[in-house]
Amino acid sequence: MKITKVYDCDIKETPHKMDIRNIYNHENAQVMHITLKPGEALKPHITPVDVFFYILEGNPTVLIGEEKTEVSKDNLVESPKDIVHCLYNYSDEVARILVVKAPRPTSNAKFL
Numbered sequence: 001m002k003i004t005k006v007y008d009c010d011i012k013e014t015p016h017k018m019d020i021r022n023i024y025n026h027e028n029a030q031v032m033h034i035t036l037k038p039g040e041a042l043k044p045h046i047t048p049v050d051v052f053f054y055i056l057e058g059n060p061t062v063l064i065g066e067e068k069t070e071v072s073k074d075n076l077v078e079s080p081k082d083i084v085h086c087l088y089n090y091s092d093e094v095a096r097i098l099v100v101k102a103p104r105p106t107s108n109a110k111f112l
Contacts, residue, residue: 006033015111016042030104034097036060036089044086045109049101051079053087058095061088084112 009021012032018040024031034042036058044063053062054076061070063086064079070090071077079085089095 009033018042025104027104029100029102032099032101034087034099036087036095036097038089038092038094041088042086044084044112046082046084046112047079047101047105047109048107049081049103049105051081051085051099051101053077053079054098054100056096056098058089058093059091060095060097061090062086063088 004023006021006023009023012020012022014020018037019035021033022030023033036042053071055071055073057073059070059072061068062077063084064077065083065085087095087097
């Protein structure tokens with residue numbers, strides 16, 4: 001059995017410049033753990049694979065295409081491939097999000 005401790009994983013260097021940790025990286029899927037401090041946001045981008053966001057903590061606002069809504073803890077949001085998406089933390093509390101990409105992308109996201 002392999003157990004991965006999220007906070008033992010290095011923060012990944014990304015254009016977003018925040019706490020993003022790659023906690024699972026295999027051919028069939030990639031899982032990232034994102035911590036958004038109050039006021040932080042990812043840069044809007046498009047990924048070449050399907051993505052879903054599972055909200056672990058907080059109430060981040062999620063943009064998928066032209067839809068933007070606040071999502072609470074223990075909810076899952078789907079984002080189809082090739083559609084702009086983004087995460088924002090407009091609250092005064094930390095938000096933690098599990099991001100799953102399936103399959104693992106073989107090309108980089110396109111930042112807008």
